[in-house]
Amino acid sequence: MTFPLLDEWLPANESPERPQMILSTVSAAGSPDARTVLLSEFDDQGLYFHTDSRSRKVADISANPAVALTFLWPGFTRQLVVQGVAEVAPPLELAAAFAARSPYLKQLAWLNSREFAQLPLDERRAQWASFELPDTPPTTWIGFVVKPSRLTFWSSDPETASRREEFTLVDGSWVSSYLAG
Numbered sequence: 351m352t353f354p355l356l357d358e359w360l361p362a363n364e365s366p367e368r369p370q371m372i373l374s375t376v377s378a379a380g381s382p383d384a385r386t387v388l389l390s391e392f393d394d395q396g397l398y399f400h401t402d403s404r405s406r407k408v409a410d411i412s413a414n415p416a417v418a419l420t421f422l423w424p425g426f427t428r429q430l431v432v433q434g435v436a437e438v439a440p441p442l443e444l445a446a447a448f449a450a451r452s453p454y455l456k457q458l459a460w461l462n463s464r465e466f467a468q469l470p471l472d473e474r475r476a477q478w479a480s481f482e483l484p485d486t487p488p489t490t491w492i493g494f495v496v497k498p499s500r501l502t503f504w505s506s507d508p509e510t511a512s513r514r515e516e517f518t519l520v521d522g523s524w525v526s527s528y529l530a531g
Contacts, residue, residue, distance in 0.1 A: 353517065355503050356392060359430060360421075363391040366452065372420040373399065377406075378413035388455075389421075390447045396495040397432060398439055400447055402462060403492040411436045411494065419496055429504040432496060439493030448487040457483055459491045504531060 361367060368388040375383050385407060390398040397419060401407060411417065419432040439447075448456065461481060466474060499519045506512045512531025517524045 353501065355515070356501075359428065359503070360389065360392060363393075369421060371397075371399070372422075373407060374418040374420065375407055375410035376414045376416065377410050383407070383410060389419075390450075390493065396434065396497040398443065398447065398493055398495050400439075400444070400459070400491060400493045402459070403490045404464070408492060417496055427506050429502075431500075431502045431504075432498050433500040433502075434496045434498040436494045436496050439495045443495075444487065444491070444493045447493055448491065453483060456487075457481060460484070460488050463490075502529075506531070 361369060368390065370386050371389050372384050373387045377383065383406065387399045387401060387407075390400050392398065399419075415435045415437065417434065417436045419430075419434075421428075421430040423429070448459065451459070457478070460483065461478065466477070469477070500516065502514050502516045504512060504514045514529040514531060515526065516529055517526050519525075
C-alpha cells in the first residue's frame with residue numbers, strides 16, 4: 351500500500367506531533383461507536399494506533415475488525431476516511447511505537463485505566479505526579495494496524511465544488527475514481 355497522498359497529507363512518522371483521528375467501530379451487538387485516537391505511524395502495511403487492551407474499542411474490534419478512520423484538517427479544508435480491517439500489530443512495532451511516544455503519552459498508557467478514572471481529581475493528580483515511568487509498555491497496551499480497503503481523500507476549494515478522490519482495493523489492485531464532494 352503506497353499512496354503518495356498519504357505521504358503528502360499525513361506528517362512523517364518521525365514527527366513528534368501525531369495527528370488525531372476518529373476511530374469508528376461496531377460492537378458485537380451491532381452498535382456503532384466512535385472515539386478520537388492518535389495515529390502512531392503508517393507504512394506499506396497500513397495505519398497504526400495503540401490503546402489499552404481492556405477498552406471498549408478493543409472489544410468492538412475483536413467482535414468485528416471492520417473499522418473506519420477519519421482525519422479532519424482545521425477549517426474543514428481536507429478530510430481523509432480510511433476503511434479497512436484492524437489487525438493486532440506485531441510485538442516489535444509495539445515496542446518501537448512505545449519508545450517513540452512522549453513521556454506524557456507513555457505515562458498515559460500506564461495509568462489510563464477504569465480504576466484510575468474513578469479516583470477523585472486530587473488523588474489522580476497525586477498518583478500522576480509520583481508515578482515512576484518504566485521503559486517498557488504495560489502488558490495491557492496493544493497496537494493495531496488498519497489495513498485499508500478504501501481510502502477517500504476529500505478536498506475543499508473556495509473557487510469550485512469540493513471533490514473526493516477515492517481508492518478502492520479490487521481483486522488486489524487499487525482502483526481510483528473521483529466523486530462529488
